[in-house]
Amino acid sequence: MARVKVYTTDFCPYCEKAKSILSSKGVEYDEINIQDDEKLRDEIERLTGGRRDVPQIFIDGEHIGDDDALEALAVSGELDKMFNLEAQEATLPAPEIILPTAEITPPVLSHHDEKIRNVIIIGAGPAGFAAALYAARANLHPVLITGSEIGGQVSTTTDIENYPGFKGENAAELIQIMQSQAMHFGTEILFFDVVTEVDFAQHPFRIKTHESELFAKSVIICTGASHRKLNIPGEAEFAGKGVSYCATCDGFFFQNRSVVVVGGGDSAVEEALFLTRFASEIHLVHRRDRLRAGSVLQKRILNHEKVKFIWDSVVEEIQGDEKGVNAVRLRNVKTDEQTIHPTEGVFVFIGHIPNTEIFKGQIELDERGYIITDKRQRTSVPGVFAAGDVQDHLFRQAITSAGSGAAAAIEAERYIAEIEDRAYPGRL
Numbered sequence: 001m002a003r004v005k006v007y008t009t010d011f012c013p014y015c016e017k018a019k020s021i022l023s024s025k026g027v028e029y030d031e032i033n034i035q036d037d038e039k040l041r042d043e044i045e046r047l048t049g050g051r052r053d054v055p056q057i058f059i060d061g062e063h064i065g066d067d068d069a070l071e072a073l074a075v076s077g078e079l080d081k082m083f084n085l086e087a088q089e090a091t092l093p094a095p096e097i098i099l100p101t102a103e104i105t106p107p108v109l110s111h112h113d114e115k116i117r118n119v120i121i122i123g124a125g126p127a128g129f130a131a132a133l134y135a136a137r138a139n140l141h142p143v144l145i146t147g148s149e150i151g152g153q154v155s156t157t158t159d160i161e162n163y164p165g166f167k168g169e170n171a172a173e174l175i176q177i178m179q180s181q182a183m184h185f186g187t188e189i190l191f192f193d194v195v196t197e198v199d200f201a202q203h204p205f206r207i208k209t210h211e212s213e214l215f216a217k218s219v220i221i222c223t224g225a226s227h228r229k230l231n232i233p234g235e236a237e238f239a240g241k242g243v244s245y246c247a248t249c250d251g252f253f254f255q256n257r258s259v260v261v262v263g264g265g266d267s268a269v270e271e272a273l274f275l276t277r278f279a280s281e282i283h284l285v286h287r288r289d290r291l292r293a294g295s296v297l298q299k300r301i302l303n304h305e306k307v308k309f310i311w312d313s314v315v316e317e318i319q320g321d322e323k324g325v326n327a328v329r330l331r332n333v334k335t336d337e338q339t340i341h342p343t344e345g346v347f348v349f350i351g352h353i354p355n356t357e358i359f360k361g362q363i364e365l366d367e368r369g370y371i372i373t374d375k376r377q378r379t380s381v382p383g384v385f386a387a388g389d390v391q392d393h394l395f396r397q398a399i400t401s402a403g404s405g406a407a408a409a410i411e412a413e414r415y416i417a418e419i420e421d422r423a424y425p426g427r428l
């Protein structure tokens with residue numbers, strides 16, 4: 001079998017994603033954790049032609065790329081071919097395929113008809129796992145489809161200090177606890193399967209994924225939001241070669257280097273503080289003259305000796321050469337003055353965009369693309385609920401996401417009881 005090497009660091013959700021893709025395929029790999037090992041760090045840069053991010057994956061000595069590249073191989077079926085997994089799968093018993101039948105089309109659904117799932121939850125962040133926990137404890141036997149990432153934005157952070165009852169140093173631990181608790185009560189998890197299409201015009205609702213087609217009486221959407229990009233020249237060109245969206249993953253590549261952090265919210269400040277462990281100096285570029293971040297974080301950063309602030313400014317271009325990023329072009333939004341600021345890294349934390357692409361035309365979204373829900377997490381389609389960052393641009397906290405996930409599951413249970421003409425909470 002081909003030999004697989006995965007280079008990782010300690011706090012890297014994308015590394016976990018890469019490892020899980022390999023594990024889900026039964027592929028064994030050697031993990032090489034480069035944390036605090038300068039030789040290994042330099043080795044990655046040399047072997048990858050200057051990449052300054054993890055994970056980096058090699059198969060039989062050939063550089064495959066990062067987690068996104070590995071996911072693309074998995075989705076296209078190339079990974080199966082590389083490891084001869086197709087032949088192995090052919091010998092395994094065929095998976096149970098859940099298909100609707102003519103007699104179970106609406107309006108009457110049997111709560112106990114196993115061909116149709118009660119609840120399908122899409123997304124594996126705090127909202128998704130809380131919804132799964134509540135639905136599982138209501139005996140609804142929920143299915144949770146994780147998508148390509150587990151943990152969502154929480155797992156890209158290090159410390160979680162504002163989730164009641166949890167004061168861990170590693171946010172990934174919180175997600176692991178949530179996951180195992182949901183599974184303990186009977187949630188079926190489809191790991192790293194990605195929903196490609198939904199049909200909410202029919203009931204039971206149809207959910208198509210890379211791996212299968214599922215039908216459900218109710219759906220809870222918890223797909224969260226993804227980091228916003230600057231969309232400026234040089235950003236795509238130098239991604240992984242100085243441009244990063246994850247300080248906890250890639251910070252170690254910038255030891256004793258000068259870096260720029262873009263943004264003024266909690267994420268930018270928190271990640272900038274994390275970077276103080278490695279970088280020689282951090283210039284935080286913000287488009288206004290005061291931070292959006294909360295006061296605790298502001299207090300920590302405003303007097304930090306390694307952090308300097310470039311106020312009222314935006315990054316208009318990221319410049320570099322074959323070695324990677326070497327400067328950014330800044331523009332002062334008040335004076336229009338342009339300057340070239342030398343730097344070796346650009347960390348971008350300028351907010352998020354909701355992951356709602358596949359729901360367009362199926363449910364009502366607001367002008368920014370967030371799912372519109374009422375106070376009971378109901379969307380414009382009865383039986384479809386949404387929770388967490390995909391429908392919330394105000395709070396966006398792990399705790400509020402988890403709360404809305406729990407509420408969505410309670411409402412889903414109520415909805416199923418209603419269409420089955422049972423009294424809520426029903427005979428289960």
Ligand code: NAP
Binds near residue numbers: 262265266
């Ligand atoms: P955010 O609060 O939306 O902040 C985004 C920042 O990026 C803002 O400062 C914004 O500037 C700036 N920005 C937006 N578009 C820009 C552009 N095109 N160019 C330059 N700058 C741009 O996003 P976030 O910091 O990722 O936080 C998201 C949510 O998660 C928030 O609710 C936050 O409280 C929460 N969070 C909490 C914690 C914690 O509690 N420890 C940690 C991380 C995140 P303006 O200020 O001018 O709008």
